[in-house]
Amino acid sequence: MFDPVDGLNTGLEELASSVLQSAYSGSISLRPKLREQLNARGEKQAILARTARDTREKTGDNYLVVRASIEFSNYCRQICSYCGMAATNSTLQRYRLNSSQMCKIIQEVSSLGVTDLHLASGEDRSFKAVELVPVIAEAVSAGMEVTLVNGQRSIGDYALWKDAGASRYILKVETTNPEVFKDAKPGADLTQRVSHLLYLRELGFKIGSGVISGLPGQTVDDLVGDLIFLKELKPDMNSVSRFLPNSQSRYANASEGDPDTALNFLSLLRIEMSRPGLRIPAGTSLGRRQIDAFDHGANVVSCT
Numbered sequence: 001m002f003d004p005v006d007g008l009n010t011g012l013e014e015l016a017s018s019v020l021q022s023a024y025s026g027s028i029s030l031r032p033k034l035r036e037q038l039n040a041r042g043e044k045q046a047i048l049a050r051t052a053r054d055t056r057e058k059t060g061d062n063y064l065v066v067r068a069s070i071e072f073s074n075y076c077r078q079i080c081s082y083c084g085m086a087a088t089n090s091t092l093q094r095y096r097l098n099s100s101q102m103c104k105i106i107q108e109v110s111s112l113g114v115t116d117l118h119l120a121s122g123e124d125r126s127f128k129a130v131e132l133v134p135v136i137a138e139a140v141s142a143g144m145e146v147t148l149v150n151g152q153r154s155i156g157d158y159a160l161w162k163d164a165g166a167s168r169y170i171l172k173v174e175t176t177n178p179e180v181f182k183d184a185k186p187g188a189d190l191t192q193r194v195s196h197l198l199y200l201r202e203l204g205f206k207i208g209s210g211v212i213s214g215l216p217g218q219t220v221d222d223l224v225g226d227l228i229f230l231k232e233l234k235p236d237m238n239s240v241s242r243f244l245p246n247s248q249s250r251y252a253n254a255s256e257g258d259p260d261t262a263l264n265f266l267s268l269l270r271i272e273m274s275r276p277g278l279r280i281p282a283g284t285s286l287g288r289r290q291i292d293a294f295d296h297g298a299n300v301v302s303c304t
């Protein structure tokens with residue numbers, strides 16, 4: 001299923017390793033405060049959220065980006081323990097859109113005035129990179145900014161898509177704890193994933209990353225490490241999802257993540273990464289608390 005020798009080496013693995021090191025040994029003096037803020041509830045949590053809103057205002061990011069997302073394939077070669085799209089799920093009905101189907105959707109979405117487009121899929125190696133080129137071109141000619149969320153691809157694929165006009169690439173690390181990562185994403189390589197983010201940025205993409213809060217085996221200290229890592233990486237978009245057990249995944253019986261911890265993580269993304277243009281989505285994994293994400297510093301919402 002997972003083939004390690006398939007054009008995935010970027011030459012930035014050593015740099016990726018040193019950026020990752022920040023999660024384990026960076027900003028030691030900041031850690032107790034971050035731990036306390038992740039655990040904040042009641043009045044302390046309200047103060048944290050207010051600080052995040054103030055930060056968003058100060059950096060000029062008090063606006064809401066509405067992005068359209070076309071999930072064009074649910075085929076995936078990976079076997080993530082938290083995901084119903086894992087290759088091991090034989091009960092899932094799989095689909096894959098072709099270029100002309102996607103171009104048609106783009107025309108419809110564009111006519112609604114949406115200017116931010118995500119093209120998302122599993123790690124579907126049977127979907128040839130070249131098939132996405134006319135789709136990206138169609139969206140760019142309609143005045144859209146294109147973000148790709150297609151997992152780890154070969155470095156040649158990234159270049160092809162950049163040349164076609166895509167401007168952002170999202171690759172979440174999910175967690176920087178090596179043991180939690182290994183269990184959540186068997187067969188994947190954390191350092192290589194970070195090296196792909198660095199490579200994408202070198203190619204000229206704006207990069208997005210993020211984590212899942214509440215993964216089995218993850219601690220609050222791990223989340224502190226994740227924050228410090230993201231601060232070091234400096235992505236243009238940061239996100240936090242709350243872990244929800246998918247009934248068709250290996251983690252089907254695990255406990256769901258705490259929404260307040262996820263919201264506090266979101267606030268800390270806004271406060272600690274404070275800089276103009278930073279995008280932080282309000283994810284659906286927050287359930288009824290999704291609306292609270294805007295009070296905690298989010299400024300992006302998706303429609304699929």
Ligand code: SF4
Nearest residue numbers: 076078080083086122
């Ligand atoms: S999380 Fe992404 S890479 Fe992992 S199985 Fe699901 S779709 Fe594939």
